[in-house]
Amino acid sequence: MATITIDEALDRAGAGSYQKRLIGIFGLVWAADAMQVLAVGFTAASIAASFGLTVPQALQTGTLFFLGMLLGALGFGRLADRIGRRNVLIVTVSCDAVFGILSVFAPDFTILLLLRFLTGAAVGGTLPVDYAMMAEFLPSKNRGRWLVLLEGFWAVGTLVVALAAWITSLAGVEDAWRYIFAVTAVPALIGVGLRFLVPESPLYLVRSGRSDEAKSILDQILVVNGKLPLPSGYQLASPPPIDEVRIFSGALRRRSLMILAIWFLVSVSYYGVFAWIPPRLAGEGFGFVRGYGFLVLIALAQLPGYALAAYGVEKWGRRPTLIGFCLLSAAGCTLFVIGGSAVMVGGALLLMSFALLGTWGALYAFTPELYPTASRATGMGAAGAMARFGGLLAPSLVGLIVAQSFGLAVAIFAALLVLAAIAGFLIDTETRQVSLA
Numbered sequence: 001m002a003t004i005t006i007d008e009a010l011d012r013a014g015a016g017s018y019q020k021r022l023i024g025i026f027g028l029v030w031a032a033d034a035m036q037v038l039a040v041g042f043t044a045a046s047i048a049a050s051f052g053l054t055v056p057q058a059l060q061t062g063t064l065f066f067l068g069m070l071l072g073a074l075g076f077g078r079l080a081d082r083i084g085r086r087n088v089l090i091v092t093v094s095c096d097a098v099f100g101i102l103s104v105f106a107p108d109f110t111i112l113l114l115l116r117f118l119t120g121a122a123v124g125g126t127l128p129v130d131y132a133m134m135a136e137f138l139p140s141k142n143r144g145r146w147l148v149l150l151e152g153f154w155a156v157g158t159l160v161v162a163l164a165a166w167i168t169s170l171a172g173v174e175d176a177w178r179y180i181f182a183v184t185a186v187p188a189l190i191g192v193g194l195r196f197l198v199p200e201s202p203l204y205l206v207r208s209g210r211s212d213e214a215k216s217i218l219d220q221i222l223v224v225n226g227k228l229p230l231p232s233g234y235q236l237a238s239p240p241p242i243d244e245v246r247i248f249s250g251a252l253r254r255r256s257l258m259i260l261a262i263w264f265l266v267s268v269s270y271y272g273v274f275a276w277i278p279p280r281l282a283g284e285g286f287g288f289v290r291g292y293g294f295l296v297l298i299a300l301a302q303l304p305g306y307a308l309a310a311y312g313v314e315k316w317g318r319r320p321t322l323i324g325f326c327l328l329s330a331a332g333c334t335l336f337v338i339g340g341s342a343v344m345v346g347g348a349l350l351l352m353s354f355a356l357l358g359t360w361g362a363l364y365a366f367t368p369e370l371y372p373t374a375s376r377a378t379g380m381g382a383a384g385a386m387a388r389f390g391g392l393l394a395p396s397l398v399g400l401i402v403a404q405s406f407g408l409a410v411a412i413f414a415a416l417l418v419l420a421a422i423a424g425f426l427i428d429t430e431t432r433q434v435s436l437a
Helices: 006-013 017-051 060-083 085-104 109-135 140-171 176-195 202-207 211-224 252-283 291-315 318-338 342-370 373-404 406-425
Strands: none
Touching: 006 140, 006 202, 006 211, 017 060, 017 085, 017 109, 017 140, 017 176, 017 211, 060 085, 060 109, 060 373, 085 109, 085 176, 109 140, 109 342, 109 373, 140 176, 140 291, 140 342, 202 211, 202 373, 252 318, 252 342, 252 373, 252 406, 291 318, 291 342, 318 342, 318 406, 342 373, 373 406
């Protein structure tokens, strides 16, 4: 009987209407998750005013949120490799919506901390499984571009939460953080129903011995994309066995150590910058580099960063694009430190936003391709956990340095980003147009 591999079927289907529908569903929740994460910086001052706290005390909501994300990424990532991607995503998005909405009505700071921890656990579980699943629905020749496009929804979420914070500031409402949290919860609430429309990953189904279900889903993809379904006589080829599936064993060890180091280093820099810049610029700022209007401009600067990353991962490769953006991000941080005028500081902030988000785009395209299907969600979960560990450390530890000098903190970020670029050089593979195992 004739056989066809998953990759051959996906290549035959191409990236068309079916993938556009998927990226719309995944992207909505991805934007919601970005809003939940970045709300840490945008709500700190308002939470402090509501409960009679200092801003560093209010940033404990971020510490608990990132702790939840760390645990959620580790736990749900492994669970998705064991029981499937679809069910895990439905659970995590549902929890994201429920706990996000309950955060709006928190009567005191202690309950708010608990709710932000639970919301963080849900968001942490959603992020790595999202990417593992989306990667498994894409043909190899343009997988990187589509994965960067999905990451681009992070910029949409950033823009929305910045606009929400700006509007509440202009309106002068009390407890503005409640309104911002309400805005962040709405897309997740919509996403709960939409996630039921997403089938299980065909690659996961084949690996689990459910080839008939996988073939049915591949036929749907082909038909929706305007192609003929697979002939009735065709069967899906059994995937070759994988010797090692644990992410720190065999050939995976070196790439895991290097890519996880990059996730941590980039995360400390990104969250260190974006946890402190919103309250700083909204208050004092530097000349015209002040207020929520400039923060919206910073959010808009992320979009061309994603566009260049989407081009680069297919044209130059995943690894060179990642290394280039790490170095460009470091250059933006350096320019901020030496900037002596509002124009230079403003330009540095825009470059940092452009380059850091391009870095994330390349990182999210590269990481899921480094792992086989049996450990892809686990690998993404470990990467997500390292990112959340960096996010967990950044607001508190960086705060101690910021108290001495904000410029010194940004200089440290530049050094960390150079280290991330070096780790990128040490990764032993390039995955552009490589089939998923």
